[in-house]
Amino acid sequence: MKKLKDQLKTISKSLSSLSRQVEKITKQVDKLQAKKAGSAIKKTAPKKKVAAKKAPAKPPTVIDTILNAIKKTKKGITVAQLKEKTEFNSKQLSNALYKLTKKGKIEAKSRGLYVKK
DSSP: OHHHHHHHHHHHHHHHHHHHHHHHHHHHHHHHHHHHHHHHHHOOOOOOOOOOOOOOOOOOOHHHHHHHHHHTOSSOEEHHHHHHHHOOOHHHHHHHHHHHHHHTSEEEEETTEEEEO
16 A cells, blocks of 8 residues: 555656646747747738739630631631631531621621621
């Protein structure tokens, strides 16, 4: 029984020592936080603005490519010329031309000849 009491006393001393060490550490942490808070308040210099990153340019769509080709001509452009310049197949050209005419961006001057509006 005496041995057990001795062990409990040593444990009690160890715990009180640890408790004091924890109190010291918390005081140090509080001091550091106070210093950081004080320095954060003092440093109110304007921050440098970071330039916004531009999104990578998307490749032009089929419709955009065809519309640009039509806009570049004064008298209009034929389907054969569009096919030659853009290297799109007939189905892509006809679909794009249909959509552009429905949107009102181009018009058919005559069969197979398209001009911008």
